[in-house]
Amino acid sequence: MKKKVLVARPTFPDVIERLKQYFDVEVNPGDVLPQAEFQRRIADKDGVFAAGELVGEKELAGAPNLKVVANMAVGYNNFDMHAFDAHGVLGTNTPNVLNETTADFGWALMMAAARRVTESEHFLRAGKWQKWSFDSFLGGDVYGSTLGVIGMGRIGQALARRATGFDMRVIYHNRSRVAPEIESKLNAEYASKEELLKRADHVVLVLPYTKENHHTIGAKEIALMKPTATLTNIARGGIVDDVALIQALRENRIAAAGLDVFEGEPNFNPDFLVLDNVVLTPHIASATEATRRAMANLAADNLIAGLGEGPRAGNPPNPINPDVLKK
Structure with a gap:
């Protein structure tokens, strides 16, 4: 069976198709999910393609299968990295491309x-x-x-x-x-x-x-x-x-x-x-099509590799807490 992934916000259709080559993908087609709904949707997921969603102790405790949360951003202040480490969940981000x-x-x-x-x-x-x-x-x-x-x-x-x-x-x-x-x-x-x-x-x-x-x-x-x-x-x-x-x-x-x-x-x-x-301006400093595509594809690379798939299986490009990969 394919691992289950949530794409928490809409992104480029070709990026979704890339993820579908490896995973059973659930896509949120609309606006930002309310936190309670986000928690419900990740409960059975192995991975999350995120774009600023809050992920901390409560969310991780309720998602026992979760292994990777890939943030489509450089900053990751939306992640509680202490909780990530405690639950053995890998967080990734998208530096350099923007x-x-x-x-x-x-x-x-x-x-x-x-x-x-x-x-x-x-x-x-x-x-x-x-x-x-x-x-x-x-x-x-x-x-x-x-x-x-x-x-x-x-x-x-x-x-x-x-x-x-x-x-x-x-x-x-x-x-x-x-x-x-x-x-x-x-x-x-x-x-x-x-x-x-x-x-x-x-x-x-x-x-x-x-x-x-x-x-x-x-x-x-x-x-x-x-x-x-x-x-x-x-x-x-x-x-x-x-x-x-x-x-x-x-x-x-x-x-x-x-x-x-x-x-x-x-x-x-x-x-x-x-x-x-x-x-x-409404948080658009990285908003060119080429850059946002690069960010989305890098987040997908991190998610695919972090969940043990693709040419870089087990070796994602941008781990935030790489020590969890050794466990």
Whole structure:
């Protein structure tokens, strides 16, 4: 008998067909499953193709056959990895295939925030543009300014590479310093978080979400930033204290923000909607067809191999907790 797999959210039909070559596949054709329904559906499954579903102790305890949960994402803060280890379940993710696409989008958000693109477009669409004025929508320069990257992983490094074409100074903060040859190649200078926030003209967040990183940027950190600075978040909701950011934007204590992620998404604080100095997008930094296809196929590769099938049987490309494979 084929092993049973749940595809928890719709994905590309050809990816589904790949999975059906190996498994008995149940596909959720609609929106995100309520948590209780998700728990019910995985109860008899051997594997799950996930895209952000919460998987923890309760879910794993109720799914005794479950061996692999493949996340179609780089981040896996939706997984309780202690529970995964305790139940001998493998978690996987999809790193690397979205680095450049996500960096492109982060750059676009930063530029849009700095140059007041969204605000000026709304002004034009509302029929308010009646004349040219020397002081209309004066924004901040990107070229020749200082970029502060918090989280100097693959995507952070991709952003730093883009900065070289804009003749920017690059400072970064990370849990640990990157290798000296990477600093040299990117012309990047390590700084404490406090120093980075004080010096940077444009701060971009690309660090993973963990309990330790919750509200990495809050009222105290925002108070360190220049009043002309921008803040861009393409990492995860919860890294920024949204209430504190809204207050700072409302009071013009920083110039602008570009946000692709939010606390509690897809719900988010509606106070953002009345602010002119923020660019808002619905978690789409990796949203090109080529990249999303690459992510879906990599998640499928992980699931197929993790469940002992295909050319890489037993050796999935991206295990998060590889020690369970040894048990």
